[in-house]
């Protein structure tokens with residue numbers, strides 16, 4: 380296989396072999412893996428096989444065939460996330476998990492939630508909805524994503540008050556790739572009896588992560604970004620003690636009130652078991668490389684392209700580069716050049732796909748390579764960027 384199965388960093392990974400295990404990205408150089416990543420071939424094939432199997436006898440083959448593997452899939456995901464298997468919910472994506480948590484927590488008029496302007500828009504939309512419909516009060520924190528951990532913790536702490544019931548946190552900010560000191564923020568919340576929701580859509584499987592160490596109540600992620608599972612898979616982890624008091628988003632068919640069943644895919648209506656059949660090979664592929672190696676490689680790729688591009692006039696990087704939490708995601712802008720235009724030129728003239736992002740006053744282009752990419756891809760990108768900036 381590719382390397383040993385440990386989570387520790389191992390420099391012997393054959394990255395060229397990893398690259399061959401993925402479908403070639405064409406016609407665009409895909410530097411937007413933070414949105415959704417391609418699955419390795421082994422995952423793609425498992426889905427195709429499962430889909431054909433389902434077609435032969437859908438009812439039986441899905442629900443008493445493929446589903447037999449789900450307890451084992453949950454056990455393996457629990458190992459990756461360091462939680463108990465009976466705290467794991469399988470669903471369709473992180474957006475779904477966010478809504479389950481946001482609308483599921485019991486709150487009364489006047490109860491407050493602390494969010495940040497960097498949180499995922501549909502999470503903020505969920506909280507706004509609770510504010511409009513129920514009178515829950517949303518307190519929004521703002522901070523410079525280049526600020527120190529201490530400053531960020533200070534910003535959250537000063538927004539917390541006695542009426543705060545929930546702290547909503549994003550582990551890796553998807554706009555810029557900044558990783559927040561979430562374990563420390565959860566500790567701060569726990570001391571005050573505040574419920575924590577952690578959006579780990581960008582961090583899970585991109586970097587070593589432990590649900591137990593984060594110490595949150597709700598942990599939400601998709602599996603189609605950094606784990607490489609098929610598009611349409613998400614996971615939520617709910618601390619056992621929160622199960623009974625949390626409402627499910629969709630009415631359950633036959634779930635007991637204090638188990639994860641009421642949030643689980645069984646109770647989300649008919650779902651596509653073929654997509655779930657791709658989770659296990661994705662975990663196997665991921666574990667064979669090791670999450671420590673994956674994170675180190677992604678960090679190295681980000682440092683590689685940012686150093687290469689450093690002499691481009693007016694280039695600004697909006698992501699802290701010299702931290703151990705740096706991963707694949709970063710945001711840049713070029714002084715005096717419209718980012719929307721630059722994105723278009725890169726795509727239309729150079730077949731390079733990066734993502735325009737704007738939040739508040741900050742706008743730029745997000746770059747997110749994945750483990751199937753290499754330095755040569757980033758040479759192509761930086762060369763294209765140099766030319767695009769010159770002629771923009």
Ligand SMILES: Cc1ncc(COP(=O)(O)O)c(C=O)c1O
Nearest residue numbers: 414472473474499553578580601
């Ligand atoms: C931080 C964050 N949260 C939530 C989501 C939503 O994820 P999904 O597409 O799985 O619903 C994303 C997607 O990019 C994200 O980056």
